[in-house]
Amino acid sequence: MHDHFGALNLLCYFWHRSNLSEESACPRPARPARPSPFATSPSKTSGSSLLCWRSGYETTLLDAGIDELDADAVAGADLLIVLGGPIGVYDDDRYPFLRSSKAAVAARLDSGGATLGVCLGAQLLAESLGAAVRPTGAVEIGFGPLTLTPEGRESVLAPLDGEPVLHWHGDEFAIPAGAQSLAHTPGFPHQAFAVGRTLGLQFHLEADHRTIERWLIGHAHELHHNGIDPRVIREQARALGPRLETLATRVLTDWLDAVEA
Template sequence: MTRTAVVIRHVAFEDLGILGPLLTEQGYRVRYLDAGVDPIGDGAFGDADLLVVLGGPVGVGDIGRYPYLADEAAAVAAWTGRGLPTLGICLGAQLIAYALGADVVPTGRFEIGYAPLTLTPEGDASVLAGLGDTPVLHWHGDQFAIPDGATRLAETPGFPNQAFAVGDTVLGLQFHLEADHTQIERWLLGHTHELTAHGVDLDRVRTDARRHGGRLTTRARAVLTDWLHRALPAAEPAEA
């Protein structure tokens, strides 16, 4: 059985990363929608089985300058309102939170680089437990509130809301489990102005990607596979 995952992408280099091959292995056909290029409104997701909303350099507060974000949030609200499986990463998680009625605001702080999470007691009982103490990739300055009816799963010292879940079908992650550490240079190039503005040490990000990337990839694949199996019964692996 083949299922379809629709993926909203905001910038080309922030793609599915390690999640792409995993979805293929789990029997999903992937269809990208590029925000600001492809129409994202009623019917844009068709009869997809899964929606993934990826990250990007804009935020919910930029809706006035990038009106397509409002259409995107409305489409996400309609989709989640039907109880359908949804994974949001960074901006994607913020858009899901906004679509569910929670506030999303700039903090005036930033968090860029590899660092561990602290799981809440609910997080320890969730799919995120598989991460253990492995540092994950952070790349954000905005923060979402936890939507009504959602469960807070993780935090860091500067950002108390790092992940939330709504039942088994909606998972919002402020951090990047999908990022392929072997492609980190694309991120460093694509976000060069932001990195320069915040004085981020690029060599430290590179070093940490090499140090933590392999273990994080293994654990992230396990976490995401577990979530997929909870959100939807596992699809049969695709034929070779």
């Protein structure tokens, strides 16, 4: 575990879930501490608050499809986080930047550096590790309980067993060869995997329950199309968000301790 500041480089690559707010980099803490992943000012995506869960990292945020992706920077970062977005890993023809993104992620995984993927980010990691990713024809949107596998109960995800987490997906990944399957839900049997210093999460620990309205507005069409009432998710976030925040902070902190050891 690192106790000093300015020594570690965190690179975060994310896709838009909405275009509603301004970019804001994570402020450097005033003293060595582990701030909550949800305790920072909001930024362009709700997932960007994830960047501030840990002291000691100087962060770089890249907006997928907009900012130039430096493969060397991806490979050389002390920690890489690949967040989610509303496209699929199979959409290369529609979104050509996915090709360079996949190449950079593959090189990163070859380097063995600590890497976290969330939602589409986890799907990109899974594909780079040789696993299939496919649309299911269904969606899982809203807060729902997570069931851990026996391996998951022995992992950093242990605090989440039976706990409701935020889901927002329709595609699913297979578990890469050599990886541990950590969690599942009734409709999506593969919710998390771990291999080496890589962790893939289909669900969203990074989302800030205080700003769930961004998700509801940015995905208004998707919610309407799937017959999902935003009032239900809004109330779920109010009722379940604070506890999930505490559990997510523990999970992410424990994971970082493990990969930094």
